[in-house]
Amino acid sequence: MPGPSTAGMTRRERYEAQQKRRSALIAATSTVTVVAALYFLVPLAPGWAKVQQSFFNGEVLIKTFPKLLDAFRINVMIFAWSAPAIAVLGLLIALARDAKSPALFPLRIFGAAFTDVFRGVPVILTVYLIGFGIPGLGLPRPWNSPYIWGSLALILTYSAYVAEIFRSGIDSVHHSQRAAALSLGLSERQVMRDVVLPQAIRNVVPSQMNMLIALQKDVSLLSFIGPVEIFRQAGVFKSLLANFTPYVGAAIIFLVVTIPATRYADHLMARQMRERR
Amino acid sequence: MSRMLSIAVASIALSSAAHAQGDCAAGKTLTDGKFTVATGNPAYYPWVLDDAPEKGEGFEAAVAFAVAEEMGFDASDVVWVRSSFDEAIQPGAKSFDVNIQQYSITPERDQVVDFSAPYYTAPMAVLVGANATGTEATLEALKGLQWGAVGSTTAVPKLAGVIQPDSDPLLYGDNADVNAAIIANQIDAALFDLPTALYLSAVVVEGSKVIGQFPADPDDNPDQFGMLLEEGNPLKTCIDAALASLSESGKLAAIEAKWLQDTTGVPLIR
Amino acid sequence: MPKLDLRGVVKQFGDHMVCNGIDLVVEEGQMVCLIGASGAGKSTLLRCINLLEPIEDGAIYLDGQDISVPGLNPQSVRARIGIVFQSFNLFPHMTALENVMLAPRRVRGQSRAQLLPEVKALFERFGLADRMNKYPDQLSGGQQQRVAIVRALAMKPEVMLFDEITSALDPQLVGEVLDVLLMLKGQGMTMVMATHEMGFARQAADKVCFLKDGRIVEEGPPQSIFETPTQDATQRFLARALK
Numbered sequence: 001m002p003g004p005s006t007a008g009m010t011r012r013e014r015y016e017a018q019q020k021r022r023s024a025l026i027a028a029t030s031t032v033t034v035v036a037a038l039y040f041l042v043p044l045a046p047g048w049a050k051v052q053q054s055f056f057n058g059e060v061l062i063k064t065f066p067k068l069l070d071a072f073r074i075n076v077m078i079f080a081w082s083a084p085a086i087a088v089l090g091l092l093i094a095l096a097r098d099a100k101s102p103a104l105f106p107l108r109i110f111g112a113a114f115t116d117v118f119r120g121v122p123v124i125l126t127v128y129l130i131g132f133g134i135p136g137l138g139l140p141r142p143w144n145s146p147y148i149w150g151s152l153a154l155i156l157t158y159s160a161y162v163a164e165i166f167r168s169g170i171d172s173v174h175h176s177q178r179a180a181a182l183s184l185g186l187s188e189r190q191v192m193r194d195v196v197l198p199q200a201i202r203n204v205v206p207s208q209m210n211m212l213i214a215l216q217k218d219v220s221l222l223s224f225i226g227p228v229e230i231f232r233q234a235g236v237f238k239s240l241l242a243n244f245t246p247y248v249g250a251a252i253i254f255l256v257v258t259i260p261a262t263r264y265a266d267h268l269m270a271r272q273m274r275e276r277r
Numbered sequence: 278m279s280r281m282l283s284i285a286v287a288s289i290a291l292s293s294a295a296h297a298q299g300d301c302a303a304g305k306t307l308t309d310g311k312f313t314v315a316t317g318n319p320a321y322y323p324w325v326l327d328d329a330p331e332k333g334e335g336f337e338a339a340v341a342f343a344v345a346e347e348m349g350f351d352a353s354d355v356v357w358v359r360s361s362f363d364e365a366i367q368p369g370a371k372s373f374d375v376n377i378q379q380y381s382i383t384p385e386r387d388q389v390v391d392f393s394a395p396y397y398t399a400p401m402a403v404l405v406g407a408n409a410t411g412t413e414a415t416l417e418a419l420k421g422l423q424w425g426a427v428g429s430t431t432a433v434p435k436l437a438g439v440i441q442p443d444s445d446p447l448l449y450g451d452n453a454d455v456n457a458a459i460i461a462n463q464i465d466a467a468l469f470d471l472p473t474a475l476y477l478s479a480v481v482v483e484g485s486k487v488i489g490q491f492p493a494d495p496d497d498n499p500d501q502f503g504m505l506l507e508e509g510n511p512l513k514t515c516i517d518a519a520l521a522s523l524s525e526s527g528k529l530a531a532i533e534a535k536w537l538q539d540t541t542g543v544p545l546i547r
Numbered sequence: 548m549p550k551l552d553l554r555g556v557v558k559q560f561g562d563h564m565v566c567n568g569i570d571l572v573v574e575e576g577q578m579v580c581l582i583g584a585s586g587a588g589k590s591t592l593l594r595c596i597n598l599l600e601p602i603e604d605g606a607i608y609l610d611g612q613d614i615s616v617p618g619l620n621p622q623s624v625r626a627r628i629g630i631v632f633q634s635f636n637l638f639p640h641m642t643a644l645e646n647v648m649l650a651p652r653r654v655r656g657q658s659r660a661q662l663l664p665e666v667k668a669l670f671e672r673f674g675l676a677d678r679m680n681k682y683p684d685q686l687s688g689g690q691q692q693r694v695a696i697v698r699a700l701a702m703k704p705e706v707m708l709f710d711e712i713t714s715a716l717d718p719q720l721v722g723e724v725l726d727v728l729l730m731l732k733g734q735g736m737t738m739v740m741a742t743h744e745m746g747f748a749r750q751a752a753d754k755v756c757f758l759k760d761g762r763i764v765e766e767g768p769p770q771s772i773f774e775t776p777t778q779d780a781t782q783r784f785l786a787r788a789l790k
Contacts, residue, residue, distance in 0.1 A: 047368055047369055050368035050369070051368050053368070053389075054366070054367065054368050054389065055368075132454075132457040132458070132461050132463075135461035135462065135463055136457075136460060136461040138462075139462075140462075141423075141462065141463075144461060144462055144463055145463065146447065146458070146463055176632065176634060176636045177636060177638065179594075179599055179632070179636070180632060180636035180637075180638075180695075181638070181649075182599060182621075182625065183597050183599060183625055183629070183630045183699075184625065184626075184629075184649070184650035184654070184698065184699070184702060185622050185623075185625040185626035185650055185654040185702060186622075186649075186650060186653055186654060187622060190653045190654075194638075194649060194653065195638055195649075198640045199638075199639065199640055202640065223428075223448075223450075224449070224450055224454065225447075225449070225454070225458070225463075226425065226447030226448065226449060226458055226463060226464070227447065228428075228445060228446070228447065228448050232428050232448050235428050235429060236428045236429070236433050236448065238363075238366075238429075239362060239428065239429035239430065239433075240383065240385060240386075240431075240433070240434060241385045241386075241389075242366040242383075242385060242386040242388070242389040242390060243366070243385075243389060244363075244366075244367065
């Protein structure tokens with residue numbers, strides 16, 4: 001009998017439902033096989049017992065985890081004050097680089113030099129040079145704190161990247177939007193502030209999310225100039241206990257934060273792709 | 278078969294006469310007939326001079342050669358390699374027979390690796406920057422300082438357990454970074470083993486001073502340096518015997534006197 | 548004195564001569580239609596009048612004042628001349644109402660509350676009263692284009708320029724936009740429009756100009772252009788366009 005079946009599905013729907021079940025079954029089987037292989041084969045490796053002992057030591061993990069979590073608060077703190085500063089400075093640099101007025105030419109040169117320098121130097125070098133160098137000029141405490149200058153190093157470096165992303169966002173706003181706004185009698189500044197920037201910023205939110213995730217991880221570089229954040233705390237435990245498990249604990253804490261953030265950024269990115277289509 | 282025999286003979290000989298232990302290490306080293314010693318990269322004064330351990334100058338370099346000699350190796354049989362603490366404690370085959378770079382012996386570490394008998398008992402000492410040289414050598418006065426230390430050393434638990442400073446200490450990756458922090462006045466004081474502290478104050482950190490040392494009281498878990506070996510390494514007994522014999526003969530003390538500054542002038546912290 | 552007077556306007560993009568000496572007079576309350584193949588220079592000419600493109604030679608007079616003087620602040624001129632584009636160019640991050648209010652608020656410094664009654668009246672007049680708080684992507688093409696017209700009108704311009712404003716619309720939506728133009732004509736608005744809608748030009752224009760290769764080849768009242776064109780080029784173009 002042609003037409004709808006008893007289940008109320010067309011022939012095509014039945015076929016597609018069957019295909020869907022089939023793919024789900026294959027996916028599940030292959031996943032289980034791979035996981036089982038890892039689970040059973042890895043422990044058979046001759047060095048597994050020792051690796052487990054020094055990287056996946058439950059006892060060490062339980063003992064060190066609370067303090068690692070505590071140290072992670074420092075990461076969160078540094079992140080929390082650096083991120084807004086990066087957003088503001090990055091935007092200012094982006095605008096400086098696109099400044100058209102001849103009076104602002106020095107600003108444009110400065111913006112270009114800034115992004116070239118801070119994108120060209122490894123973050124850790126900037127952290128060292130600014131974190132030890134500027135306080136070495138003889139600033140009094142607390143103004144020579146590694147928290148201040150280390151954060152500044154992160155802010156400068158990340159602003160350079162964020163500025164470039166903002167610029168690409170500004171470029172992504174179609175010139176017809178500018179023309180429409182200008183034709184209404186708005187000034188260049190008003191066009192930038194009211195029409196171009198709001199769209200540009202919205203366009204680059206997913207990319208900037210990825211910068212935030214990278215920043216969250218790079219906060220750990222401040223450990224090189226003194227602050228006992230999670231990476232340093234894990235290192236202290238590693239040395240005391242002669243065991244690498246605290247690093248695994250730190251990685252877990254990072255992942256708990258970064259995986260949802262990464263998923264969210266991907267989700268935003270995918271949505272934007274759909275909207276543009 | 279002959280090797281088995283020689284090991285058996287050697288171990289009997291070991292118990293009777295220290296001098297007859299020449300064959301103890303046979304077959305137990307990484308490369309037969311060679312004694313492979315690891316040290317830091319770079320290796321620091323006064324433990325190794327000029328970062329050139331093969332010259333045998335500096336306390337640890339001299340101790341390594343003396344131990345090698347005790348075990349019957351020629352100086353030319355001693356092979357130097359470089360290694361970090363992380364490499365030393367990670368699981369898997371090691372690239373050295375022993376690793377000597379001021380490793381403090383702790384029970385936790387001892388569960389993962391083996392340590393030789395201690396070759397030096399290192400008092401912890403306080404190095405202060407130019408702005409804090411007037412600090413008294415009392416625990417009370419030390420609490421108020423901003424502290425720093427190398428994060429991978431036993432200075433960290435010492436700070437937390439004994440000094441208990443009012444503000445959180447800042448921790449660094451190596452000596453050079455601690456020095457930079459002292460020079461930048463980000464920290465007032467740092468905790469090092471005494472010989473290192475004396476060297477840093479005399480040569481590296483301008484205006485700094487070693488204001489005190491902690492008593493090396495045996496009840497107080499003093500820092501003792503041991504050579505690090507892979508867990509279960511049979512060479513340990515040979516090393517220990519060699520160190521015991523060096524100690525008995527007074528050679529170890531002579532090496533110490535030659536390479537490490539007289540430390541009795543540094544006041545004890547009360 | 549004509550409302551708008553173009554004399555020998557020249558516009559070049561690199562080596563390409565887009566407007567090659569254009570003379571055009573638009574009287575107060577007139578509707579002038581520019582016709583011609585794509586690339587003839589119609590759109591560029593409109594953008595030049597609005598000072599979105601600087602001209603190389605010639606002059607443009609608005610009420611007898613030369614607005615093409617280099618160095619003149621274009622903002623004051625643009626506030627007097629509105630332009631509507633083929634692709635609407637509404638600001639996608641703002642509602643229809645915000646789109647319309649932006650320029651009066653920023654340029655004339657009026658508050659939202661001050662503006663609301665007159666803007667609301669505009670929306671009502673153009674049949675968009677229930678669309679005020681929608682975002683552009685929630686509106687049909689025809690509605691978007693009408694909002695764009697309202698946005699330009701909110702600045703109370705003396706002249707309106709329309710750049711092929713129905714070309715991007717589905718055929719069934721063209722009518723609602725053209726009706727708006729008739730309404731404006733009825734109110735005496737001075738208008739210049741580039742268009743491919745020959746029927747509309749014939750019915751509504753006071754003057755039709757045929758452009759080819761950056762020149763006005765022929766101009767006159769619609770009857771003469773559409774029924775008795777004198778130039779070969781005009782005849783050939785109309786033969787194709789009216790097929």
